[in-house]
Amino acid sequence: MTEFQEISREWLVGDGDGGDVRPPADLRPEIPHPARMYDYYIGGKDNFPADREAAEKVLAISPMVRLSALANRAFLGRAVRHLAAEGIRRFVDIGTGIPSAGNTHEIAQRVRPDARVVYLDNDPIVLVHGRALLSGTTPESTAVVQADLRDPAGILAAPEVRAALDSGEPVGLLLVAVLHFIDEADDPYGIVRTLVDALPPGSRLVLSHGTLDFTPAADAPRGPAVYRGATAQLSMRDRAQVLRFFDGLKLTDPGLVTAPLWRPDTPEQPTDSQVGIWAGVAEKP
Numbered sequence: 001m002t003e004f005q006e007i008s009r010e011w012l013v014g015d016g017d018g019g020d021v022r023p024p025a026d027l028r029p030e031i032p033h034p035a036r037m038y039d040y041y042i043g044g045k046d047n048f049p050a051d052r053e054a055a056e057k058v059l060a061i062s063p064m065v066r067l068s069a070l071a072n073r074a075f076l077g078r079a080v081r082h083l084a085a086e087g088i089r090r091f092v093d094i095g096t097g098i099p100s101a102g103n104t105h106e107i108a109q110r111v112r113p114d115a116r117v118v119y120l121d122n123d124p125i126v127l128v129h130g131r132a133l134l135s136g137t138t139p140e141s142t143a144v145v146q147a148d149l150r151d152p153a154g155i156l157a158a159p160e161v162r163a164a165l166d167s168g169e170p171v172g173l174l175l176v177a178v179l180h181f182i183d184e185a186d187d188p189y190g191i192v193r194t195l196v197d198a199l200p201p202g203s204r205l206v207l208s209h210g211t212l213d214f215t216p217a218a219d220a221p222r223g224p225a226v227y228r229g230a231t232a233q234l235s236m237r238d239r240a241q242v243l244r245f246f247d248g249l250k251l252t253d254p255g256l257v258t259a260p261l262w263r264p265d266t267p268e269q270p271t272d273s274q275v276g277i278w279a280g281v282a283e284k285p
Ligand SMILES: C[S@@+](CC[C@H](N)C(=O)[O-])C[C@H]1O[C@@H](n2cnc3c(N)ncnc32)[C@H](O)[C@@H]1O
Pocket: 034, 035, 038, 072, 073, 076, 094, 095, 096, 097, 098, 120, 121, 122, 123, 126, 147, 148, 149, 150, 176, 177, 178, 181, 232
């Protein structure tokens, strides 16, 4: 039994002592969760049949989704390594996802052992995994907070985030593969502006975003349709729309590109430019 299954079992069937342990409503295994679907795409084991079924439907429509998810995860790693090498020690990672190979704190702390990471996600499943994320860390170095990106003021008020901002040091703000879960009606551009405005100068925004720019028009509505049955809906955006998130910031070379093309580590790395993820890093002046 994986740790996920053990922990989830505690939530789902009780603590074995007759205690009244109930899952938070959002943890329901019968409804696909984007965090668990993503975990399935990148080869994790922390997902339920409903997640796998929905993920398989998406993969049947667009087999590139798995490659895109892996390319996105690899981008996150390279971007965090880049920031840490540039001296960034404070990271705020919103839309953390279920812990997987190469979590932000592991990558950052390998380069800078004094790096501090605050993880935020609105899915309680990520909190359930807090233990895994925090293992081998101290409370000062790594924290996990349940928060919703649609409430940027709430995020900025969280004591762990405040501590990062009040340090006055540049902060690495990570919005990696999360903004495509924010509908236009929830003002995604306003949310990013509010968060970026609160960052000290020299801070970096690391952002990636799903796109249908490379999907045949006839297939475009089909992937997002599967997510309509999930706990969060997909709002894919084209390159120009993703670029708008960087307004007022200075894009780091090579600019906004598909995920595999953002500073690939080796020439051998797959560089399929058509994966449906735009990715970029920018600095706040
Ligand atoms: C595709 S995963 C990305 C995980 C990780 N950032 C990565 O790129 O490897 C998207 C994550 O965003 C979270 N998420 C979706 N909507 C959110 C919201 N409104 N507020 C906070 N997190 C959200 C999901 O729960 C999921 O864990």
